[in-house]
Amino acid sequence: MKYPESFDVIVVGGGHAGVEAALASARSGASTLLLTHNIETIGQMSCNPAIGGIGKGHLVKEIDALGGVMARAADRAGIHFRMLNRRKGPAVRATRAQADRVLYKAAIRGFVENEPNLKLFQQAVDDLLMDGDRVAGVRTQMGLEFAANAVVLTVGTFLDGLIHIGESQHRGGRAGDPPAIALAQRLREMPFRVSRLKTGTPPRIDARSIDFSMLETQPGDEPRPVFSLRGSHDDHPRQMVCHITHTNVQTHELIMEGLDRSPMYSGVIEGVGPRYCPSIEDKIVRFAGKESHQIFIEPEGLTSNEVYPNGISTSLPFDVQYAFVRSIKGFENAFITRPGYAIEYDFFDPRDLRNTLETRFVPGLFFAGQINGTTGYEEAAAQGLLAGINAALQVQGKESWSPARDEAYIGVMVDDLITQGTLEPYRMFTSRAEHRLLLREDNADLRLTETGRRLGLVGDEQWALFNAKREAVEQELSRLHDTWLHPARLSDAELAALPGAEPTREYRLEELLRRPDMTYDALMSVAAAGPPVTDPVVAEQVEIQVKYSGYIARQREEIAKLQGQEKTALPDTIDYADVVGLSHEVRQKLTEHRPETIGQASRIPGVTPAALSLLMVHLKKIASRKQKKSA
């Protein structure tokens, strides 16, 4: 049957990408349908119960600034918060939280159900409906047809998903969920470049069978960070501690003995796994010299006895898992509640996408999340948001939006994906961002909220909070700039307490704060420098901006120089064979990657500055010819 109502946008998949996609689309005014296998698993964390981390926390804050829900759900579900790299510079500081799975899913479900423009429907999608080249909707397993102007696919690890535990295999989307086989077949018939990736997860253990008394504890950090601008400590549930243990020589021996029955090493698994998230068998083979590996024992939730032993992801046979787990300190009597496994799945070469995550071959069809070759909830959610908003913008006839590399980690990720493609599951790291000093967690809101507001993603409450913060920061910055402090106005005690060399002449407060050892609080301990701002978030922001100002200015200059390249579009119709002077190799690369701008072309390995010049000359030539014709 044809479903009588039609939608602007259909989002397929209720994972992290799907949720943000559906919410962004709906919030910006498009009537949206979220179609997923199972409404109960919306917002489910397939693997470790944690949100954030280096690079990932940055993404979560950006999603928050753009009106997304991941940060708010993490605040409501977080049972153990940390600020990683707290002692290193602000640009690399990142928030991470262990999340209670149940609370997380419940929070997400709440957001999804309370979104007026969004409807949910439970069914597997088997097919796409087409109208010529363009996507026109989807068909479900039972033959139900839903019409829509745009479709966002966020089907995660489910496409032709194959689960491995030792020598046994079965089809599945993740443990306990069915795979998407019909849809995978249908997509393989289309012109997309498809390959396989692999990821894995550790066995889970019943906490009651672990001897924690022998293990190092890891409490959350104080002061405890908060994810969302709209969040607070009041959102946080009761906090728990994590523990740390280690593998040992005996563990490694047991694993080596079972290696011949590992699907990774017997060649059964063809998909490529992430190098930064290796299975324990991988770590032991590749770094044979290391006698011990760290394991973080993370609680799965307040109401669950299960723990997640982070660091021993494996697809070894269950008997080997059982034995090696029990060789680890504290796990001597461990009861495994779920075996570890690896999963292989289809993903699409992201070089076939535009920077809006619309596919190049099928107008109106967007891909987001794990199917684009990424891994991680945050990476998926960020892409979902971008795809969702662009699907909605397209349907509404509005101009698309995609952040630049210097604006957001989302921009870095999408640009990396579409210009370089990926050979292994792509995870965000701060070292991927050349403008890392500009892209901080602390200024994600300042970078993106205004855009979010313009796109209709940011509600009144968030907007008001944001403006209050922004104004307070600006006011304090100009106060520090305009206020001069003469050393004569400082008491001897104040002078003595001030860090660094004693000021010998009158300085702007800003100049004093820029001194290496100075902090905002230290400066404000001088009565004549006050009154200080009371909100620590504002004070922190002011301090960072002042301290980083030299580097920020330099990065901005660098960016300004490249603006021309980033803004110069390379038309879809360009035939690189016509560009005079390009070498054969460069021609081939450009034809394969089809960059959308000169800037993107510049990041394709092997494309030289001379080649870019040749492209610029070629573009100008085309443009002048056109002008002549029309004149």
Add this chain to the structure above:
Amino acid sequence: MNAPADTIAAVATPRGRGGVGIVRVSGPLVESIAKAMLGTCPAPRYASYQRFLDAAGEPLDEGIALFFPGPHSFTGEDVLELQGHGGPVLMDMLLSRCLELGARPAHPGEFSERAFLNDKLDLTQAEAIADLIDSGSEQAARSALRSLQGDFSRVIDSILDDLVGLRMYVEAALDFPEEEIDFLADGESLSRLDALLDQLQEVFRKAAQGTLLREGLHLVIAGQPNAGKSSLLNQLAGREAAIVTDIAGTTRDVLKEQIQLDGMPVHVIDTAGLRNSEDPVEREGIRRAWAEIERADLVLLLIDDETGFVAADQQILDQLPARLPVIRVYNKIDRTGHEPGVTDDTVYLSAKSGIGIDALRAKLEAAVGYEAGTEGLFTARRRHLRALEETLQALQRARRQLVDYQAGELMAEELRQAQAQLGQITGRFTSDDLLGEIFSSFCIGK
């Protein structure tokens, strides 16, 4: 289309015109560069005689300055032209001053490229510009390669590898704080950085002295044994640098003499006579001769005029690299009675008596002048020195960030800049896969 936001500079002296040289600058910094080098910005489009000043305000040279404000200029941007007296060496100093003031060396064909992009050239010239960029970048690559011979390029490559290695440690510390390693705190990063700084300072010192960076043109004298190659070297050098005998196969090793032509240093290289030989020493000499020819800018093919151009000479000619300009020199005209003289690609002279040497010298001077629109050797050298200097400064700032402020992320930023600068020398721009290096070196990940 947006005009590029940076300012470019290059020496633009017409080929073979010794005596006058032009440094051309284009872009937004032109006015400030003019003010710094001339004291004031000259009136638009009005030739004025000026002193060109160095950083200390001392005159480097004097000559004519011309200022063309955009858009009414060749490139459509603000353009400054400084016409000096100096030969290439002075031109190089003027260029280097412009670079100090914020310009960067222009890529080959870049002035024309900007002119075209700013509607200053018409469509029919597009192909010509593409050719210029294409062939120019090839030439630049070649002159960079020449300037990067041997030790220098090996040293730079190894420093670059060490720098990537250091970055790997720093980035690992920043991106993987939960691992059991902290290379920022444990001194590993600092000791690596210090080792790098030492190496780089050494290289910079040598490069600035010119002992590592080759400068000047490489002129190789090649030909059959006894053609008179060593005699010609002695004649050009003005001293008995090489042994001359009437035994064929006298010269075994490569011999270099530096001479000045039009103020430009030129290395004249004498080589073993080229023939089939069974003698292992001579064979090695011949192998070295070919190696020099590979790196030459220009070859003088010496022919014994008494025998004339024979099949053996043709064989040598055929084996010379196709790109290489060759001048055929017929020697021993004191014996044959040929008139001394010069045509497009031949010279008649006597190396022994010196007849015709002046004509050869004049011909060489014409050949070593800057070639308009392409990157000369000096520009390449200048670029490299500049890049080394900036690398060094970035590394010093990196050290301060690490030691004084424990600011790993700022140290990392300086290292990134350093790598970008150093990479310009060898053309290894691509972001070496840092993450890949991290994952293959450390056991990382949960």
